[in-house]
Amino acid sequence: MQKRPGWLIVITLLLLAGCASSSGNFTDDFSDPATGWGAASHETFVRGYQQGQYFFQIDVPQWFVWTTGGRNYSDVSLEAQVRTEGTSDNHYGLLCRYRSGQFYYFAISADGYYAIFRRVQGGDLVPLTGPAMLRSPLIHTDGSANRLLAVCQGSTLTLSINGEQVAQVQDNTLTQGDIGMAAGTAVQGRTMVWFDDLSVKKP
Numbered sequence: 001m002q003k004r005p006g007w008l009i010v011i012t013l014l015l016l017a018g019c020a021s022s023s024g025n026f027t028d029d030f031s032d033p034a035t036g037w038g039a040a041s042h043e044t045f046v047r048g049y050q051q052g053q054y055f056f057q058i059d060v061p062q063w064f065v066w067t068t069g070g071r072n073y074s075d076v077s078l079e080a081q082v083r084t085e086g087t088s089d090n091h092y093g094l095l096c097r098y099r100s101g102q103f104y105y106f107a108i109s110a111d112g113y114y115a116i117f118r119r120v121q122g123g124d125l126v127p128l129t130g131p132a133m134l135r136s137p138l139i140h141t142d143g144s145a146n147r148l149l150a151v152c153q154g155s156t157l158t159l160s161i162n163g164e165q166v167a168q169v170q171d172n173t174l175t176q177g178d179i180g181m182a183a184g185t186a187v188q189g190r191t192m193v194w195f196d197d198l199s200v201k202k203p
Contacts, residue, residue: 023071056183066182090191095180106150
């Protein structure tokens with residue numbers, strides 16, 4: 001039996017690791033329920049494809065729901081159109097570097113606040129942009145859609161809202177993982193959030 005040189009095996013493993021962390025660019029208008037975001041129904045929430053968009057409904061307070069796309073990136077840029085109804089005491093946005101319950105979360109709220117959060121496995125959402133969510137006049141609070149852009153590039157995390165950058169922080173805790181969308185409630189329940197026109201690129 002012929003054996004491969006040890007250095008060749010190492011190179012092969014490195015190439016496979018590189019491929020695993022380099023999913024490509026894509027867009028999704030959520031018109032096709034087979035694009036991989038899945039659906040779920042629970043007594044506290046519903047999520048899934050609805051009328052050409054991706055929908056979250058959360059009926060109870062202090063609840064957080066997300067979905068991931070089954071892809072893997074180290075550096076990635078995500079952009080989506082998002083609108084909400086129901087309580088303004090909510091938050092919703094985009095995830096990057098998701099792995100085993102750990103991720104970065106780029107979020108806004110219906111009443112005009114934003115933050116970049118980090119979550120480590122089993123932990124709470126920790127704001128990296130300050131002690132709490134910050135207010136921005138760029139966020140539409142009249143029920144119309146907001147355009148979110150989240151960029152994870154190296155240790156730099158950047159959030160833009162409706163074409164304007166509002167936050168940039170440095171954090172090197174998480175280095176690669178899946179992408180996703182999420183929504184949550186605070187002290188009130190019953191929020192509904194729709195995501196549309198998702199664009200994912202390598203920055």
